Amino acid sequence: MFREDIIIDIFSGWRSFLRKCLFRVLRVGPIPSHIAVIMDGNRRYAKKKKIDDMTGYDAGALALLHLIIYCMELGVKYVTAYAFSIDNFRRHPEEVQKIMDLTMESVMLLTWMSKLRLVRVHFAGNLQLLSADIQDAAKRLMESTAGYKNFVLTICICYTCSDEILHAVEESCKEKWDDGIGIMGYDEANDYERLIKVVDIEKHMYMAIAPDPDILIRTGGEYRLSNFLVWQSSCCHLSSLGTVWPEFGVFHLVWVVLDFQQNYRYVAKKKLQL
Numbered sequence: 001m002f003r004e005d006i007i008i009d010i011f012s013g014w015r016s017f018l019r020k021c022l023f024r025v026l027r028v029g030p031i032p033s034h035i036a037v038i039m040d041g042n043r044r045y046a047k048k049k050k051i052d053d054m055t056g057y058d059a060g061a062l063a064l065l066h067l068i069i070y071c072m073e074l075g076v077k078y079v080t081a082y083a084f085s086i087d088n089f090r091r092h093p094e095e096v097q098k099i100m101d102l103t104m105e106s107v108m109l110l111t112w113m114s115k116l117r118l119v120r121v122h123f124a125g126n127l128q129l130l131s132a133d134i135q136d137a138a139k140r141l142m143e144s145t146a147g148y149k150n151f152v153l154t155i156c157i158c159y160t161c162s163d164e165i166l167h168a169v170e171e172s173c174k175e176k177w178d179d180g181i182g183i184m185g186y187d188e189a190n191d192y193e194r195l196i197k198v199v200d201i202e203k204h205m206y207m208a209i210a211p212d213p214d215i216l217i218r219t220g221g222e223y224r225l226s227n228f229l230v231w232q233s234s235c236c237h238l239s240s241l242g243t244v245w246p247e248f249g250v251f252h253l254v255w256v257v258l259d260f261q262q263n264y265r266y267v268a269k270k271k272l273q274l
């Protein structure tokens with residue numbers, strides 16, 4: 001479903017010109033560095049449009065592609081999308097296969113886009129749960145784009161934040177063990193001391209590649225985090241939109257950024273007080 005001409009089309013034409021004018025105005029205020037999205041409502045969109053659920057996911061993937069390009073134009077440096085949670089393996093096998101197919105297609109499209117040397121692509125999650133061909137293609141894409149600094153796209157796949165924390169704790173313990181240090185220690189006063197620190201855990205998180213999100217958008221009218229970036233979102237601006245994900249467009253993005261700008265000073269002050 002992804003074609004290269006779709007990208008060329010989004011970048012050109014009068015719509016692109018109007019969008020750039022709108023973004024220029026928006027840039028008068030603070031621009032978020034990192035936007036994360038929970039793309040909810042693809043099947044509801046399909047029902048509404050009387051199309052099959054799989055075509056709803058195609059429309060969702062296209063909406064994500066649009067968001068990536070809008071964010072690049074706006075000056076947002078990091079975009080993170082929740083494509084597939086570990087819990088989603090419990091869905092109908094056809095649906096699971098559809099999202100895996102879309103992942104493979106996106107890897108191919110992003111490999112084509114990587115010729116532009118603009119986007120660093122990162123897959124965050126328990127990648128061992130993916131099939132061998134997707135794992136290989138994803139790893140190759142991550143390696144080949146590792147040096148690009150302009151824009152970082154993270155696709156969270158086979159991801160839950162609890163799994164991410166478990167993984168980071170395991171890696172931190174292994175590191176201490178390899179260094180010959182036990183997990184708990186006692187100082188001279190016999191006070192309990194933690195040898196695994198928050199910085200150790202953060203270093204081993206799948207999301208260590210990006211700063212914490214400034215905005216977390218959830219579409220589909222839900223107000224839950226669904227195990228997405230729970231560790232990273234203590235200070236981020238949460239935005240729940242009633243619109244279903246495939247209908248998310250440039251005006252929704254503008255609205256969310258304006259809302260973020262309105263609350264910016266308050267959130268920045270809160271961050272300093274932490």
Ligand SMILES: CC(C)=CCC/C(C)=C/CC/C(C)=C/COP(=O)(O)OP(=O)(O)O
Nearest residue numbers: 039040041042043044060061083102103106
């Ligand atoms: C790059 C890449 C792999 C893109 C993936 C495409 C995509 C849109 C994935 C969304 C995955 C998902 C389970 C969304 C929840 O919506 P839902 O359909 O469960 O929503 P609903 O049932 O509440 O309507």
